Amino acid sequence: KLEIKKDPGPEHIQVLLNYFGHQNFRPMQWEIISAIIYNRRDVCAVMSTGYGKSLCFQFPSTFLSGITLVISPLIALMEDQVLSLEVSNIPACLLGTAQKKQKAVVEDIFKNKYSLVYLTPEFCTGDYGADLLKKMSTELSVVLIAIDEAHCISSWGHDFRHQYRQLGTLRTIFAEVPIIAVTATATSRVRQDIITNLKLRNPLHICTGFDRPNIYFEVNMKSSGGVFKDLNKFMSYEGATWKFSGSTIIYCITRKETEELATILKGSGIKCLPYHAGLSIDTREETHRLFVKDKVDVIVATIAFGMGIDKPDIRNVIHYGCSKSIESYYQEVGRAGRDGLPAHCATFYANGDFRILRCLNSTSSGSLEQKEASLKKIEEYFMTRKCRRRFILEHFEDKVDHLDKPRKTCCDICTKILCDARTDCEKYEGIDENGCYDFTKDAKTFLKAVSVFNSAKFGLGIYILFLRGSNSSKLHERERKHEFFGSGKNRSEAWWQAIAKLLVQEKYLLEKTEKTSMGFTYVAISLSDKGRGMISSDEKLVIPPTSTIVKLLKPKSNP
Numbered sequence: 043k044l045e046i047k048k049d050p051g052p053e054h055i056q057v058l059l060n061y062f063g064h065q066n067f068r069p070m071q072w073e074i075i076s077a078i079i080y081n082r083r084d085v086c087a088v089m090s091t092g093y094g095k096s097l098c099f100q101f102p103s104t105f106l107s108g109i110t111l112v113i114s115p116l117i118a119l120m121e122d123q124v125l126s127l128e129v130s131n132i133p134a135c136l137l138g139t140a141q142k143k144q145k146a147v148v149e150d151i152f153k154n155k156y157s158l159v160y161l162t163p164e165f166c167t168g169d170y171g172a173d174l175l176k177k178m179s180t181e182l183s184v185v186l187i188a189i190d191e192a193h194c195i196s197s198w199g200h201d202f203r204h205q206y207r208q209l210g211t212l213r214t215i216f217a218e219v220p221i222i223a224v225t226a227t228a229t230s231r232v233r234q235d236i237i238t239n240l241k242l243r244n245p246l247h248i249c250t251g252f253d254r255p256n257i258y259f260e261v262n263m264k265s266s267g268g269v270f271k272d273l274n275k276f277m278s279y280e281g282a283t284w285k286f287s288g289s290t291i292i293y294c295i296t297r298k299e300t301e302e303l304a305t306i307l308k309g310s311g312i313k314c315l316p317y318h319a320g321l322s323i324d325t326r327e328e329t330h331r332l333f334v335k336d337k338v339d340v341i342v343a344t345i346a347f348g349m350g351i352d353k354p355d356i357r358n359v360i361h362y363g364c365s366k367s368i369e370s371y372y373q374e375v376g377r378a379g380r381d382g383l384p385a386h387c388a389t390f391y392a393n394g395d396f397r398i399l400r401c402l403n404s405t406s407s408g409s410l411e412q413k414e415a416s417l418k419k420i421e422e423y424f425m426t427r428k429c430r431r432r433f434i435l436e437h438f439e440d441k442v443d444h445l446d447k448p449r450k451t452c453c454d455i456c457t458k459i460l461c462d463a464r465t466d467c468e469k470y471e472g473i474d475e476n477g478c479y480d481f482t483k484d485a486k487t488f489l490k491a492v493s494v495f496n497s498a499k500f501g502l503g504i505y506i507l508f509l510r511g512s513n514s515s516k517l518h519e520r521e522r523k524h525e526f527f528g529s530g531k532n533r534s535e536a537w538w539q540a541i542a543k544l545l546v547q548e549k550y551l552l553e554k555t556e557k558t559s560m561g562f563t564y565v566a567i568s569l570s571d572k573g574r575g576m577i578s579s580d581e582k583l584v585i586p587p588t589s590t591i592v593k594l595l596k597p598k599s600n601p
């Protein structure tokens with residue numbers, strides 16, 4: 043019986059080095075692997091793209107000299123993995139294609155020739171496959187079952203696949219074998235679906251976090267100037283032709299769009315090819331190969347292009363048209379910058395794109411209600427005025443504490459906030475001879491706005507809407523008629539956010555966590571006695587230039 047081990051020992055590192063060529067496990071990898079080999083525990087792992095999911099399910103059978111069954115949705119993806127395993131001297135095979143050699147492969151499986159057996163979900167759930175799996179469960183030492191791209195199980199995820207739903211039978215056949223479900227994108231709802239459907243027992247939950255710090259996010263409306271004008275900022279004019287700044291994928295919604303856009307770009311000398319499911323397999327493979335080998339710079343594709351692309355230096359992922367959900371959007375942009383160097387992900391959309399997607403949704407399988415909810419969310423993402431990274435991470439219920447102030451390398455919204463605040467700061471009239479900032483006037487303006495509401499229940503947003511004279515329906519008639527309505531419209535949203543932060547710091551305002559009637563928590567802002575007193579006194583609020591609040595209002599670098 044194997045004992046529980048905390049850290050990897052030399053015997054693990056040796057296998058890791060010999061077969062996989064790595065010196066060390068990444069922290070989450072070892073946590074998963076040791077839970078599988080020593081505790082025989084089920085695992086549900088959400089790991090960001092590039093973290094190294096495959097090692098988690100490839101290592102155990104290599105180390106234990108047993109067999110791992112891997113179920114994956116795409117044959118091309120499995121073929122790639124089988125090939126690269128064979129190169130590493132790890133025997134692997136694939137069942138579920140229409141190959142003639144299938145019978146010989148099955149015989150070899152029962153001769154214990156393979157360490158990893160890749161299977162399509164269709165194969166596992168068909169009669170022949172199910173019988174074969176039963177035979178394997180009694181005659182072979184299966185040490186692990188891995189479900190790759192496990193989000194395909196859930197209709198709340200993207201790429202829902204019917205056969206994935208039936209994979210729960212694996213638990214019945216292999217009652218004692220640990221199961222690992224892995225994916226790069228899953229909300230807690232999708233994770234719960236995965237656990238229920240696969241009948242995982244007290245699984246180890248692993249989430250490496252979703253943030254991809256080297257990706258810059260940007261969203262624009264398509265301009266009337268046409269696609270060439272929109273994409274121009276990704277190009278430079280060199281040697282009498284246009285060139286893209288690094289390897290680029292441009293996603294379009296329809297096949298026709300990919301062809302048209304590729305023709306336009308080619309017309310300007312850009313090395314570019316279309317890619318969609320309507321092209322022959324040979325053409326698609328060749329396109330993929332040329333892209334990986336840097337013989338073409340740009341692939342204009344439908345979302346058929348993506349899974350299984352192992353190209354670490356994709357610099358731009360551009361959506362020319364909108365995605366159908368945040369999940370698929372994030373999976374697609376996740377293909378950029380796997381080498382950790384800066385990458386740029388931009389969307390250009392028109393309202394008509396939503397109509398096209400709704401039309402496609404109405405004819406594809408799956409719940410219309412869920413597809414509509416996904417579209418609403420992506421629409422919200424396009425329209426948001428908060429940091430896009432924060433929006434995405436909050437969607438996946440990931441940590442956002444590190445996003446406490448805008449960074450110019452983060453997204454278009456952060457860049458704008460920095461720009462606006464800088465402009466406000468440059469024209470700020472209240473700097474005294476010592477370089478100190480006199481915020482008295484703005485502080486009073488803000489405090490007066492809060493006093494108008496006379497309630498401790500409102501969040502910062504409502505006061506800023508009021509100050510900036512917004513016609514949002516969140517403000518009542520009474521407030522819109524008030525003499526202070528719009529009294530701060532000469533300053534940006536970011537400016538007022540910073541002033542509010544200062545007033546909280548200096549205890550003129552109080553913060554309290556509240557719950558809405560729907561159960562969402564938010565921070566309510568109200569006047570303290572000190573704040574109420576300041577409105578009618580001669581008190582001054584002067585802040586030295588070294589204070590963090592001044593830094594917030596006066597960013598050092600020009601975004």
Ligand code: ADP
Nearest residue numbers: 064066067068089090091092093094095096097
């Ligand atoms: P994912 O499926 O999570 O996107 P992969 O399994 O394809 O990621 O691995 C991503 C890259 O990380 C691969 O190039 C792989 O060789 C590398 N990798 C995985 N584990 C390690 C490790 N422990 N040390 C160094 N590199 C690793």
